[in-house]
Structures are given as structure tokens and as C-alpha cells.
Amino acid sequence: MSTTPERPIRADARRNRERILAAARAVFARSGLEAQMDDVADTAGVGVGTVYRHFPTKDALLGELVANRFEEFCAEAEAALADEDGEPFDVFADHLRRNAALVAADAGTRHALMSESEAVWAHAVPARAVLIELNRRLIARAQAAGTMRPDFGADDIPQLMCGLSATMGMTGPGFDWRRHLELLIDAMRSR
Amino acid sequence: MSTTPERPIRADARRNRERILAAARAVFARSGLEAQMDDVADTAGVGVGTVYRHFPTKDALLGELVANRFEEFCAEAEAALADEDGEPFDVFADHLRRNAALVAADAGTRHALMSESEAVWAHAVPARAVLIELNRRLIARAQAAGTMRPDFGADDIPQLMCGLSATMGMTGPGFDWRRHLELLIDAMRSR
DNA sequence: TACGATACGGAGGTATGGTTCCGCTTGTCA
């Protein structure tokens, strides 16, 4: 693909890139998308200019983090798929519970999942497609076992999880994402 | 309550207030919360200063609109409660469907429902409490009829509807709020 | 109609936060 001579990246640059990503993860997880680029730079111990050298815009930085998150989701799904012994519906439900817990701990991902900005999503498109395909297989297995309602599909998952994420940041009586998720899981059960 | 002599409000001022509210409804419905105060003023055919004379902050204006919306929801619920003939679960489900349709047509309300800002919610607190109480009665009736799962509660509604609202603005395969809502309604059914 | 109180308009103040620019530093290679 790349036709450039690909001079190796300088060691300090690579180190800083990692530091920036780690700092961004921490800062956005704590403060959500409204966290500022200066915060990321300070936390990483670099100047803002350096952040912008590695990521041309804030959305590009967020996109990288979101793509990483989706790769984690995929790893989760692969692990679930590898479990041949558990009851298929329960395996799938536990997979959802683990992913939801990841999201709950990270305000940045939560807001990104609800973001309508193309730029943020662009990088994550391939991983997202893989995740849906893995979900499709998990779902097919549960449906074959007769424990999941037959008209449920992998395409239903994104909007349910997106809706769940939206409520995770809210407080007040009745706001409890674990309860919310269990209701959703019940909706998927065959009856 | 009010101890001021309450000089009657000038006719033009009252007229402008109504114009501003109508304009704000239209502008926020179209563009969501990121619509600007200048847009509202232009649409209403007044200056920004006039908008700020009637509503001290953007949040106060939004709060007024949200409170109005909740009053509509309450009216909906009262109408549903008045229906003694329909199957109680279906009556409740239709009530949810109608409210969801109202929200779907109004990006402003949608974003407001997901907003974590206290200021926006403040005005709507009483109407919100009334709505929950009305929902409680609708739910009790359906549970008494045996068609709604007995462990479902009125406190579950806000987070489900909030989650639903969050997905209404998204596009892409699988994003269809009507489908999402039907899944939620199925989750409430007794089995 | 005249007058005081109330309301209006919209240019500009201010705060916020993403992004750029350029002089300085540091790594890499001969």
C-alpha cells in the first residue's frame, strides 16, 4: 500500500505517541468528550503542538481511541465464541455484560458511541463490521439452541447498546444501567 | 405567592414571548441544542436582546420548552388512563408509541432528554413527577390484568425512553427507533 | 396628546477551546 520510503519513526516520537494515547484514554474516560486537548497534552507531559503532530485533529485522536475500544469488543466476542461449553444465550449475554462494563467505566467511549460525528467513527468502521459479524455468529448459535428469540438480529445490537450507553451517565431514581441491560437481555430471550 | 403589585404585561411583550417560544420550538426541533440564540431571534423576528429579556439564559429557554413537552406527555398519559375499554397493556404501549413519535419529531427534546444539565431539567421537575405517577397507574392496571411483567416499574421508564431517544438521531443499518421501541415493549410483556 | 415606564434591537464584549506557527531541541547516521 504505502509507496513512501518509510524512514523509521524516531524513538522519542514513538514514545510520545504512546504517552499521548494513554493520557487521552485517561482524560476522556474521566471527563468525557468535553475534555480539552491541553488537558491531554499536560497529562501526557508534552506540549499541545506534539499532540497535533501525532493526531491532526481532536476527532482523529478520539477516532483512534474508539477504534481501539472496538478491537477490545471484538476480542471479547472471539473469546465468547470460543466457549463451546456454556449455554449459548448465557454466553452471549455475558459478552454483552462485559462490554457494557467497559463502556460504563469510560465516559469518553460512552459519548463517542452516541456521537453523530462521522470523523470519530471513520477509523472504527472495520472493527465495527467485524464485531457485528461475530455477534451474528453468537446470535445464530443461541437461536439454534432455541433460547434466543428467532427474530432478533445482530443489527439490533448497536442501537440497544447505544441507548444503554446514553443512560449510563445519568443519575436519579431509576437510572441503573445494570437493570437497563437486564431488561434488554430479557427482550432477546425466546419465550 | 407573588408579592409584587403585578402590573399587567405589555401587549407587545406578551406577543413577542409567544413568538420566541414558537420560534425556539421550530429551531431546536430542526437543529437540536446546538442551534444558536441568534437563530431563534431571527426566526422570531426579534433581536437577541428581546430573547434575553424574556429568558435570562439559553438553558432557561430550553427548560421552558422541555417543561411544555412534559405537560404534553402528561396529557397523553391522562388520555390513556381515561381509556377504560382497551386492553391495559396495549393502552400503555400505545401511550409510549405516541410519546416516542413526539420525541422523534423534535431533535431539541431528544437532546434535552439526554442532557445532564440541571438547569434544563429544573423547570420540568413537577411535570416529570406527575408523569411518573400517571405511568405508575397505567402500569399497575396492566399488571393487574396479568399482561405486564410484575417486576416492571414506572421508574424503569425514564431510562428506557432516554436510551430510545439517544438512538433516534443515529443513522445506519439497524438504527430504527420503531423497532427499538417494539423490543422494549416486548421486554415489558408478561411471559 | 404628552409623558413615564416598559420593551426592543443589534453591535460588541467576553470566554472558551481547537488549531497553527516557528524558533529551539534532540535523535540518527556518516
Add this chain to the structure above:
DNA sequence: TGACAAGCGGAACCATACCTCCGTATCGTA
């Protein structure tokens, strides 16, 4: 080690939007 390229820092720039201020216009009343 010397020189060049690559990378760095962070002050300044700029765009966006909320909100304020005050001179002008309009309403309601005697």
C-alpha cells in the same frame, strides 16, 4: 562528532456563541 532532519513546546491566533449594554421605539394612561 558534526550536520541535517525530525520532533517538540507553548504562546498566540482565530472562530464560535453566549450574553450585555444602552440609545431608541413603543405602549398605556391621564
